[in-house]
Amino acid sequence: MKVLAINSSARIGGQSKTELMLNHLVEGMRDAGAAVEVMNLHKKSIKNCIGCFTCWTKTPGKCLHQDDMSNEIYPKYLDADLLVLATPLYHYTVNAEMKAFIERTLPDLQPFFKLRNGVTSHPIRHKTPPVVALSVAGFPDESVFDLLSSYMNFIYHGRLLAEIYRPAAESMRPSDGGEKVADILDATVQGGRELVKSMTISPETMARIKYPFVNFETMAPIVNIFWQTCIDEGVTPKEFEKKEMVPRPDSIETFVALMGLAFNKEKAGDAEVKIQFLFSGEVEGRCYFSIKNGNLEAVLGSADNPDLTIETPFEVWMDITTKKADGQQMFMEQKYKVSGDMSVLMRFGDFFGK
Numbered sequence: 001m002k003v004l005a006i007n008s009s010a011r012i013g014g015q016s017k018t019e020l021m022l023n024h025l026v027e028g029m030r031d032a033g034a035a036v037e038v039m040n041l042h043k044k045s046i047k048n049c050i051g052c053f054t055c056w057t058k059t060p061g062k063c064l065h066q067d068d069m070s071n072e073i074y075p076k077y078l079d080a081d082l083l084v085l086a087t088p089l090y091h092y093t094v095n096a097e098m099k100a101f102i103e104r105t106l107p108d109l110q111p112f113f114k115l116r117n118g119v120t121s122h123p124i125r126h127k128t129p130p131v132v133a134l135s136v137a138g139f140p141d142e143s144v145f146d147l148l149s150s151y152m153n154f155i156y157h158g159r160l161l162a163e164i165y166r167p168a169a170e171s172m173r174p175s176d177g178g179e180k181v182a183d184i185l186d187a188t189v190q191g192g193r194e195l196v197k198s199m200t201i202s203p204e205t206m207a208r209i210k211y212p213f214v215n216f217e218t219m220a221p222i223v224n225i226f227w228q229t230c231i232d233e234g235v236t237p238k239e240f241e242k243k244e245m246v247p248r249p250d251s252i253e254t255f256v257a258l259m260g261l262a263f264n265k266e267k268a269g270d271a272e273v274k275i276q277f278l279f280s281g282e283v284e285g286r287c288y289f290s291i292k293n294g295n296l297e298a299v300l301g302s303a304d305n306p307d308l309t310i311e312t313p314f315e316v317w318m319d320i321t322t323k324k325a326d327g328q329q330m331f332m333e334q335k336y337k338v339s340g341d342m343s344v345l346m347r348f349g350d351f352f353g354k
């Protein structure tokens with residue numbers, strides 16, 4: 001099976017979640033024996049369709065533009081047994097590069113009007129490949145793809161084999177080793193295998209690909225402090241990642257949410273400790289973290305018999321959390337106070353080092 005996989009993300013080379021999902025799908029397709037060519041539209045020159053209808057009249061089936069679409073992509077598209085269209089979700093639909101590609105497949109059609117299921121359409125000129133749509137979005141709601149799905153189903157009516165839509169894609173960090181993210185990516189590989197073997201993806205595999213590993217409530221606090229930190233520090237998300245920055249919590253709730261992400265289960269091992277924070281200054285209040293059997297429980301309020309108590313101005317601890325200040329230095333300068341088992345403090349970086 002010859003597969004042409006078109007990727008229209010401009011963030012290829014590591015940052016792109018379209019690329020992340022597509023790479024896993026392609027891995028599965030190749031594993032099942034398909035010959036897959038991945039084409040990154042961002043590296044190609046595709047002029048916009050100018051609506052001259054030359055491809056319908058003077059040179060039927062041939063566009064007048066001389067560019068990568070006419071000379072390279074379109075012939076490969078006609079020759080493919082399966083087409084994967086992978087696009088980031090931009091304003092609830094395909095991005096501009098993908099739209100330009102789709103419009104430039106106009107030579108596919110003949111100008112005549114015919115009825116298809118009671119609606120006006122054009123007859124297809126060539127044998128065109130079945131399509132798999134793949135997209136990723138920032139928002140966590142599955143419904144974010146409703147418009148895209150409706151568009152894809154309309155234009156690829158009768159030849160849309162599968163729709164792989166991954167919400168909350170920006171929160172998928174395989175390097176974190178999150179089990180659920182790992183399973184989503186494994187399921188995407190499996191989806192690739194199934195497509196080659198049976199031209200469809202089973203409902204079980206699709207449910208794993210779409211698994212809602214986060215929702216608005218879990219995502220929004222972290223997303224919001226992440227963007228606020230980018231704004232305050234004047235960095236783009238890419239620069240934020242490159243500099244290995246940490247989002248700056250602005251409340252005890254967001255601090256607790258961040259610590260949940262930073263918790264390192266493996267390093268915590270069989271430790272059983274309670275760490276109490278007493279915050280003053282910019283934000284006043286208290287919370288504690290209870291670590292037991294490799295699990296973390298974060299609670300607003302006071303613990304009974306904590307092993308370690310950290311009494312600190314909120315802003316001092318947030319400076320330490322975001323690596324703006326050195327924890328040991330701040331301790332020497334008595335910017336915060338600690339009581340209880342100091343060995344727990346020594347292991348703090350292990351517990352929350354992710």
Ligand SMILES: Cc1cc2nc3c(=O)[nH]c(=O)nc-3n(C[C@H](O)[C@H](O)[C@H](O)COP(=O)(O)O)c2cc1C
Pocket residue numbers: 009010011015016017018019087088089090091092093136137138139140144169170
């Ligand atoms: C111009 C633009 C429009 C976007 N529109 C949406 C949107 O409508 N819904 C959404 O959930 N995410 C939206 N996003 C977020 C992207 O879908 C998300 O960042 C995705 O990971 C981008 O794909 P990539 O990682 O392959 O570049 C938008 C991003 C940009 C830059």
